[in-house]
Structure formats: C-alpha cells, structure tokens
Amino acid sequence: MSRPESPLEHSAATPVLSVRDLAISLPSGSDRSHAVEHISFDVRAGEIVCLLGESGSGKSVIAFSIMGLLPGNVRVSGGDLVLNGTALNGATGIDAAHLRAKRGTEMAMIFQEPMTALNPVMSCGEQLDELLAQHTSLPANARRAKVIAMFEAVKLPEPERIYASYPHQLSGGQRQRIMIAMALILEPKLLIADEPTTALDVTTQAEVLSLIKALQRERGTAVLFITHDMGVVAEIADRVVVLEQGKQVETGDTQTVLSAPREPYTQMLIASVPPIEPPVRASEFAGPPALRVESLCKTYLSGGWFQKRRETRAANLVSFDVRPGETVGIVGESGSGKSTVARCITRLIDPTKGTISLGEQALHLGSADELKLARKRIQIVFQDPYRSLDPRQRVGEAIIEGPLNFGVSRDAAMRRAKELMSLVRLSPEVLSRYPSEFSGGQRQRISIARALALDPEVLICDEAVSALDVSVQAQVLTLLEEIQARLKLAIVFITHDLRVAAQICDRVLVMSRGHVVEQGLTRDVFLSPQHEYTQALLASAPGRHFKFARNSA
Amino acid sequence: MGAFLAKRILATIPVMLIVAIIVFALIRLVPGDPAAVIAGNMATNEDIARIRTELGLDRGFFAQFAIWAKGLVTGDLGQSFFFKKDVTALIAERVGPTLSLAFLTIVITVLIAVPLGTLAAWRHGGWLDRALMGFSVLGFSIPVFVIGYLFAYFFALRIDWFPVQGYKPLSAGIGEWIRHLLLPALTLSIVYVALIARVTRASVAEALTEDYVRTARAKGLPESRVLIKHALANAAVPIVTVIGIGVALLIGGVVVTESVFSIPGLGTLTVDAVLARDFPVIQGVILFFSVLYVLINLLVDVSYVFLDPRIRY
The missing domain is CATH 1.10.3720.10 (MetI-like)
Structure with missing residues (x-):
C-alpha cells in the first residue's frame, strides 16, 4: 500500500521500539534452551504491531524482556532492545535504576487479568496517584486532577467515585479501563498490551479495543499488542509478527498475513479460526428428546440477620430439549446464567423450580440413589483441563473411577478405557501416566474420555474448548463431532465464543442475565438475529468482517 | 459494622458464663484444701473447720457458685483467702x-x-x-x-x-x-x-x-x-x-x-x-x-x- 508521506510519518522513521535478533534463555532443565531466538521487529509511533502466537510461543516473554520484568532465572542472552534510541540491554544498555525510571513513563504495560493486576487493598485513584508521585513533581491536588481527567479520558463513569473505589467494586471492563488509564497517564511512547481483552466478555472487549485504538491514535502511541486471537488482530493491528515455539515465523502487514499467509504454520493457524458464519446443517433430529428442560429457575438468596434480603435470579424459566445426535448451544456472556443451567441439569446444584427429564426419568425429583443412576447417563466436560483432573491420580484411574463406582469390574473398565483412548486419539499408554505430563489439548481429550467412560446419553460441555489454543481447539471440536456421530450423543455446548458456537451447534439459546432472549437454528440466529442483545453480541465479535484465508492446511 | 460489634459483644456473655462455670468446677476438683493451707501445719481439725466456715467452703457447690456469680454481675470477684483483699484490687x-x-x-x-x-x-x-x-x-x-x-x-x-x-x-x-x-x-x-x-x-x-x-x-x-x-x-x-x-x-x-x-x-x-x-x-x-x-x-x-x-x- 503506498501512501503520501506526511511529516508525522517522516519523523516516525526511527522506530519507538526496535528489537533485533533477540534471544532469551531459559534456566537449565526447561523443555527448551531459549524462550525465544532470532526475534526482530520494529514498532513505530502511531502504529499497532501484534505479536500473534499460541501458548508457549514466547510472546509474553518478549514483552517482559522489553519492560525489564523477566523473572530472575530467565535472561536476555543476545540481541538488542532499543527504546527511543536508548539501548535497554547489553553492554551499552542502561542500568536497572534507569530502566525503572522508564517504566510507566516511556513504556507502559497492560495485563491480561484485570481481576488480579490491580492491588485489591489500594483504591483505584491511589494506584494512579503513586505512579504520578513517583515520576513527576506535581503537588497532590494537581495529581488528583490529572487522575480524574484520565479516568474521564478512558470513559469511566463518575470519575470521582471511581477514584475512591477499590478494584473489587468495579466490573472487569472498568478495571481494564483503570489499567489503561494507569498505562497511558504519563503519555508513554510505547504501550505494551498483553492479551488485554482475553479475559473480557465480547461486548466489553469491543469497547476496550476501540478505546485503546482511539487513545493510541490521539496520542500517537506505538503499541505492541500481544494476542492469540486472530479476530482481535484483524480488528486492531497494522502489522503482525507470528510466533511459533519461540521462533519468528512470519512478519508483515495485517491484511497480507491474514488473507494470504506465506508460511504453513500461519496458514494452519488462520485456517483453524472457526468462521462466524454457521454452515448449513441437517435441522431434523428424529426420536424423543434425550434431555428435556422445562421452566428451569435458579434463585440465590443472600443477606442475613441484619442485611436486606436479596434475590438473584441466575436462571429464569429456561426451557429447551436436546435429541440424540443433536448439539444445542447455550451462548452468553459472564453472568448470563449459562453455567448455572449446566450445573442444574447435572444436579451439581439444585434448581429452585422447573423440571429436567432424562428420557423418561425426572431428574429434578429423584432420591439420592436415583440421582446416582441418572449421573451415569449425563456427564460433563469442564472448562479448565489443568484443574479438572486430579493431579495425583493416574489418567487410567481417573477414567475408570466412574465405572468402578457403578459396579463395573476393574478389568472391564480398563478394557473400555483403552478403547476410549483410541476414540479420543491418544495411545493406551497414556493411562498409566499423570495429567501433568500432558498438554492442555491432550488433557481435554482425557476429560472427554473420562466423561464417555460411563456411556452417557447426554454430554454437557461447559466451555470445554475455551482454554485451548485455536489449533488445538479445532482438533477437539472435530473430535467431538466424530464421537457424537458414532455414539448418537445429545450434546449441550456452553460457550461464550460465538465462532465456536457457530461451527458446532445445531441450535442455540442466547442467554442474558438469566433469561433466554432468543433461540433457534444456529444459522437463523446468527444470520438474522431478532433480539437486540443477540445483535449486539454478534456485532461485537472481533474480526467479524474480515475474510480470513481459507485453505486446507 | 455497628450491628457486628453489638452481636460480637453480646456473644461474649455466654462465653464468659461457660468459662466461669468451668473454672469454678475445675478448681474444686483439684485436691488440696485452702483452709488447711491457711491454717498451717500446726492447726487442729477444729481450726481448719472454723476457717472453712469463715471462707464459706462448708456450703454446697451450687450455693458457693451462686454467691460468686452474684458478685460477678456487680463486678465483685470476691475476697482473696490468702491476701485478705478484694480480688479486683489485687488484679488491679x-x-x-x-x-x-x-x-x-x-x-x-x-x-x-x-x-x-x-x-x-x-x-x-x-x-x-x-x-x-x-x-x-x-x-x-x-x-x-x-x-x-x-x-x-x-x-x-x-x-x-x-x-x-x-x-x-x-x-x-x-x-x-x-x-x-x-x-x-x-x-x-x-x-x-x-x-x-x-x-x-x-x-x-x-x-x-x-x-x-x-x-x-x-x-x-x-x-x-x-x-x-x-x-x-x-x-x-x-x-x-x-x-x-x-x-x-x-x-x-x-x-x-x-x-x-x-x-x-x-x-x-x-x-x-x-x-x-x-x-x-x-x-x-x-x-x-x-x-x-x-x-x-x-x-x-x-x-x-x-x-x-x-x-x-
């Protein structure tokens, strides 16, 4: 793309950040000797450069090396980091005290988790104030005015109130705005954003992304944006650096890399992004429903002796059914009640009202014994494969524990476990090892095998692929569809990820604040959403207008 | 916060009562007669009995407790057997x-x-x-x-x-x-x-x-x-x-x-x-x-x- 050279671009010829042949070594005994090697890129003023990679690609390590915040045993072992003409490392580099003085002033950083990145025992205003007190000589009242003005700039409501609030009193989106305000208040030349929207809901994500972009334009900040999300890249980046396992795979402007990637890895990565447009699917499923939920309600009561009683309706009059072989999705943002529904169905929590029937059996009534038998027929796969398996239990034991509990002999259960391993494409040897020896994707396969060991009729997937890298996610989704076709499973698929829902669900329910606002065939809901919430949700999906390269890699 | 404090302070009353009962009972289960200690080695049985009456130790367990508890309510912890002074004054x-x-x-x-x-x-x-x-x-x-x-x-x-x-x-x-x-x-x-x-x-x-x-x-x-x-x-x-x-x-x-x-x-x-x-x-x-x-x-x-x-x- 050729553009006329403006004076601004001319002065921006020297990059704000220059990374040359960067190598970062890991302590001995790690799975590789270097976190990253041979990394070179520039970030110019007014430009957003995305570091794109899956987990383990080393993208965050690069960010921390620039900020000088690497953990003690990880070191920059080669190459140059230059910020505004000042070497940050090596023989000619500045010392720790000077580097510290640049943090917060010349370069600033936003982190992924707004829940944990702010100090919980310090008021939000104070957390910005200490930054100003450290780096400027402004008197207290001028600092306060500046902080309030910055809160306004990031569009926080009632800045005076926010100043005195503690982080736990704010929503995730507001906390991330505080982080952005903190990062930009001293007008740094370089902003590093490490997955700043990954932990946010899509509608909040869309707002925060446009905020970062607006502030960056206004101030001409150079932004290094770290993400694993191709949609976010399409939305925000001028240029992209693709990383794989610590190696720089491909670099170029966003349009080119996303629509015509050169390298096989990039091609594979982009091909794994589920299109937001749902494919045409068979819409008829025969037979009586495997699972029927009618008017399900779950109300939480809080408050005690001296406080006012409060009622929270986590789920309100939710009704749907799932037939064998069908996948019904429940999509919604955090707090929409989708996980509450999943837990009520499996009776991990008791519904307040409504009926749940599993074939002929009423699941919401049932004595403890009946419930135990019903549990065999309905199984759940949880979100976090790192925490849902007992780390001290061998994989085989975890899988056969359920069947043993229902009186299957040990030998028979083990034989079945071996079959399941081939079903989820793992080797039977896996059974004698511990969960810690496996990657996230492998663990999620193990979790699926564990759920299937009881031969359930209904499988609940509660954000089952949300914690996985996109390439792994694609594999697990394909696997789920294969298994469903073979076993005629009824699947309830709970997700916040619209792209995933578009690809795997036959029908979807859209939930907001405990209510089902819309339901129907996936294609109908996605292509002509009726409810305004659904419309807003779909409009927020990052990169929705972008044509990603589609070739079978 | 005010409600919390009130609740906590009210809750100390049963705690104190239980402590008082246990302490009172426990001491009396331990062998050793205060009257004998006060009377000394040369005392006769009559001396000891007289001292017991003076101290009120000849009364029943519950009667003794009732007298003590009544004092407690008014902030009176009783008299020391040995120092012949108010216990509150001794503690002070x-x-x-x-x-x-x-x-x-x-x-x-x-x-x-x-x-x-x-x-x-x-x-x-x-x-x-x-x-x-x-x-x-x-x-x-x-x-x-x-x-x-x-x-x-x-x-x-x-x-x-x-x-x-x-x-x-x-x-x-x-x-x-x-x-x-x-x-x-x-x-x-x-x-x-x-x-x-x-x-x-x-x-x-x-x-x-x-x-x-x-x-x-x-x-x-x-x-x-x-x-x-x-x-x-x-x-x-x-x-x-x-x-x-x-x-x-x-x-x-x-x-x-x-x-x-x-x-x-x-x-x-x-x-x-x-x-x-x-x-x-x-x-x-x-x-x-x-x-x-x-x-x-x-x-x-x-x-x-x-x-x-x-x-x-």
Whole structure:
C-alpha cells in the first residue's frame, strides 16, 4: 500500500521500539534452551504491531524482556532492545535504576487479568496517584486532577467515585479501563498490551479495543499488542509478527498475513479460526428428546440477620430439549446464567423450580440413589483441563473411577478405557501416566474420555474448548463431532465464543442475565438475529468482517 | 459494622458464663484444701473447720457458685483467702507489670519479625531467608526459662547492662521502665519472632507472586514501595491474625518469664494463688484473661476491615 508521506510519518522513521535478533534463555532443565531466538521487529509511533502466537510461543516473554520484568532465572542472552534510541540491554544498555525510571513513563504495560493486576487493598485513584508521585513533581491536588481527567479520558463513569473505589467494586471492563488509564497517564511512547481483552466478555472487549485504538491514535502511541486471537488482530493491528515455539515465523502487514499467509504454520493457524458464519446443517433430529428442560429457575438468596434480603435470579424459566445426535448451544456472556443451567441439569446444584427429564426419568425429583443412576447417563466436560483432573491420580484411574463406582469390574473398565483412548486419539499408554505430563489439548481429550467412560446419553460441555489454543481447539471440536456421530450423543455446548458456537451447534439459546432472549437454528440466529442483545453480541465479535484465508492446511 | 460489634459483644456473655462455670468446677476438683493451707501445719481439725466456715467452703457447690456469680454481675470477684483483699484490687495492682511486659514484647516482636519476614520473602532462598529459617527452629525449640536465664547471665550478670530482676512502673520514668523490662521482653519475644517472621515470610512470598506486584513494578516503583505498599499490605491479614494469636498465647508465657525475672505481675500472682489454693484469685485471674482473649480476638476481627476493603461485616 503506498501512501503520501506526511511529516508525522517522516519523523516516525526511527522506530519507538526496535528489537533485533533477540534471544532469551531459559534456566537449565526447561523443555527448551531459549524462550525465544532470532526475534526482530520494529514498532513505530502511531502504529499497532501484534505479536500473534499460541501458548508457549514466547510472546509474553518478549514483552517482559522489553519492560525489564523477566523473572530472575530467565535472561536476555543476545540481541538488542532499543527504546527511543536508548539501548535497554547489553553492554551499552542502561542500568536497572534507569530502566525503572522508564517504566510507566516511556513504556507502559497492560495485563491480561484485570481481576488480579490491580492491588485489591489500594483504591483505584491511589494506584494512579503513586505512579504520578513517583515520576513527576506535581503537588497532590494537581495529581488528583490529572487522575480524574484520565479516568474521564478512558470513559469511566463518575470519575470521582471511581477514584475512591477499590478494584473489587468495579466490573472487569472498568478495571481494564483503570489499567489503561494507569498505562497511558504519563503519555508513554510505547504501550505494551498483553492479551488485554482475553479475559473480557465480547461486548466489553469491543469497547476496550476501540478505546485503546482511539487513545493510541490521539496520542500517537506505538503499541505492541500481544494476542492469540486472530479476530482481535484483524480488528486492531497494522502489522503482525507470528510466533511459533519461540521462533519468528512470519512478519508483515495485517491484511497480507491474514488473507494470504506465506508460511504453513500461519496458514494452519488462520485456517483453524472457526468462521462466524454457521454452515448449513441437517435441522431434523428424529426420536424423543434425550434431555428435556422445562421452566428451569435458579434463585440465590443472600443477606442475613441484619442485611436486606436479596434475590438473584441466575436462571429464569429456561426451557429447551436436546435429541440424540443433536448439539444445542447455550451462548452468553459472564453472568448470563449459562453455567448455572449446566450445573442444574447435572444436579451439581439444585434448581429452585422447573423440571429436567432424562428420557423418561425426572431428574429434578429423584432420591439420592436415583440421582446416582441418572449421573451415569449425563456427564460433563469442564472448562479448565489443568484443574479438572486430579493431579495425583493416574489418567487410567481417573477414567475408570466412574465405572468402578457403578459396579463395573476393574478389568472391564480398563478394557473400555483403552478403547476410549483410541476414540479420543491418544495411545493406551497414556493411562498409566499423570495429567501433568500432558498438554492442555491432550488433557481435554482425557476429560472427554473420562466423561464417555460411563456411556452417557447426554454430554454437557461447559466451555470445554475455551482454554485451548485455536489449533488445538479445532482438533477437539472435530473430535467431538466424530464421537457424537458414532455414539448418537445429545450434546449441550456452553460457550461464550460465538465462532465456536457457530461451527458446532445445531441450535442455540442466547442467554442474558438469566433469561433466554432468543433461540433457534444456529444459522437463523446468527444470520438474522431478532433480539437486540443477540445483535449486539454478534456485532461485537472481533474480526467479524474480515475474510480470513481459507485453505486446507 | 455497628450491628457486628453489638452481636460480637453480646456473644461474649455466654462465653464468659461457660468459662466461669468451668473454672469454678475445675478448681474444686483439684485436691488440696485452702483452709488447711491457711491454717498451717500446726492447726487442729477444729481450726481448719472454723476457717472453712469463715471462707464459706462448708456450703454446697451450687450455693458457693451462686454467691460468686452474684458478685460477678456487680463486678465483685470476691475476697482473696490468702491476701485478705478484694480480688479486683489485687488484679488491679498486678496488671500493670504484666500488660507492660506483654506490650513491650509485642512491640519488639513486630518490629523485628515483620521486616525480617518481608526481607526473607523478597530474597527468597537467600542467606537472610536461610538464617531466619534456622533461627526460627531454634526459637521454637528452646524453652522460655532457658533463654531467660541465659539472657540474665550474659546481659545482666556478665556485662551488667540491665538489672537481673525486678520491675519499675512507668511512673518511675520511661527509661527505667524499659531498662527493667527489656530482658524479659526480649526473652519472651524470641518464640514469637520465630512464629510471626515465618508467617510474614510465607504470606509476603505469596503476595509477591501476584499480578498486582508485577503491575507495581511495571509502573517503575522502587522495590521498597513494591514490597511495603503492595506485597506487605496485601499480606497483612494473616500476619495480624497470628499477631493476635501471639498476644493471647503471650499471657501464658508471661507466667514463666515473670517468675524468672521476679516481676510482680499477674503471672506471679497466679503461681502464688495456685500454691495457696486461693480459689477466688485463681478464678478472678482466669476470668480476667478470658475477657482479654475475647477482646483481642474482637480487635483482630475489626482490624481486618481496615486492612482489606473487601472484608465488610
């Protein structure tokens, strides 16, 4: 793309950040000797450069090396980091005290988790104030005015109130705005954003992304944006650096890399992004429903002796059914009640009202014994494969524990476990090892095998692929569809990820604040959403207008 | 908060009642007749019986309890068998030295333990950390009286910096007060330094791994501020909890230390009262300690509100 050279671009010829042949070594005994090697890129003023990679690609390590915040045993072992003409490392580099003085002033950083990145025992205003007190000589009242003005700039409501609030009193989106305000208040030349929207809901994500972009334009900040999300890249980046396992795979402007990637890895990565447009699917499923939920309600009561009683309706009059072989999705943002529904169905929590029937059996009534038998027929796969398996239990034991509990002999259960391993494409040897020896994707396969060991009729997937890298996610989704076709499973698929829902669900329910606002065939809901919430949700999906390269890699 | 305080203070009433009953019953289960102790070796059986009547010990268990409980309601803890004085007056006389000793001990402990633990957490695995670990094993395992006699031998007898024994009230001047209390307070503080430094270290070390510490460093704050305002401030709740437990336990330690250094406090009073089977004094002192325990716990709970804005009652 050729553009006329403006004076601004001319002065921006020297990059704000220059990374040359960067190598970062890991302590001995790690799975590789270097976190990253041979990394070179520039970030110019007014430009957003995305570091794109899956987990383990080393993208965050690069960010921390620039900020000088690497953990003690990880070191920059080669190459140059230059910020505004000042070497940050090596023989000619500045010392720790000077580097510290640049943090917060010349370069600033936003982190992924707004829940944990702010100090919980310090008021939000104070957390910005200490930054100003450290780096400027402004008197207290001028600092306060500046902080309030910055809160306004990031569009926080009632800045005076926010100043005195503690982080736990704010929503995730507001906390991330505080982080952005903190990062930009001293007008740094370089902003590093490490997955700043990954932990946010899509509608909040869309707002925060446009905020970062607006502030960056206004101030001409150079932004290094770290993400694993191709949609976010399409939305925000001028240029992209693709990383794989610590190696720089491909670099170029966003349009080119996303629509015509050169390298096989990039091609594979982009091909794994589920299109937001749902494919045409068979819409008829025969037979009586495997699972029927009618008017399900779950109300939480809080408050005690001296406080006012409060009622929270986590789920309100939710009704749907799932037939064998069908996948019904429940999509919604955090707090929409989708996980509450999943837990009520499996009776991990008791519904307040409504009926749940599993074939002929009423699941919401049932004595403890009946419930135990019903549990065999309905199984759940949880979100976090790192925490849902007992780390001290061998994989085989975890899988056969359920069947043993229902009186299957040990030998028979083990034989079945071996079959399941081939079903989820793992080797039977896996059974004698511990969960810690496996990657996230492998663990999620193990979790699926564990759920299937009881031969359930209904499988609940509660954000089952949300914690996985996109390439792994694609594999697990394909696997789920294969298994469903073979076993005629009824699947309830709970997700916040619209792209995933578009690809795997036959029908979807859209939930907001405990209510089902819309339901129907996936294609109908996605292509002509009726409810305004659904419309807003779909409009927020990052990169929705972008044509990603589609070739079978 | 007001409702919380009211509820907590009301809740102390049944607690005190249960303590009172248990103490009263327990003392009377222990063998030994106060009348015989008071009467001395040469007394006849008639003498002892007369003294028993004077003290009211010839009445039934419940009658005795009723008289005592009636007094309690009006704040009267009864009369000492041995000293022939009001128990409240006796406690009032002796409480000064004990509270002085406890207070000084806690101040010394906190001043040493919290910075030590924080630094050890900061330089996790460094020499200070390892030294602290070694010290805390020693601190936990050497009995108070051994440390007390060692300190008295070196600091008082050999180099004569401090008096060997005795107590001077605050009214005699703060210098004298501290000079007399410093050795016993140091002695007592060793085990608490070990305890509180370890808890501080663990708590701060955990806080240092949190994301907000990384944020603080990314803001270009100096390490001292990161350590104190961010890590330590977030580690405060468990530390204060253990300090509270420490203060409560301290009262037990005071008894031994007061004997070693001859401080006329509640500890020595307790020992004397037990030896003399002076029931009203024993009951009074234990009841007084329980009130103190309850108050300390309440204070710790209330302090959480100021340490962590997420905690609300």
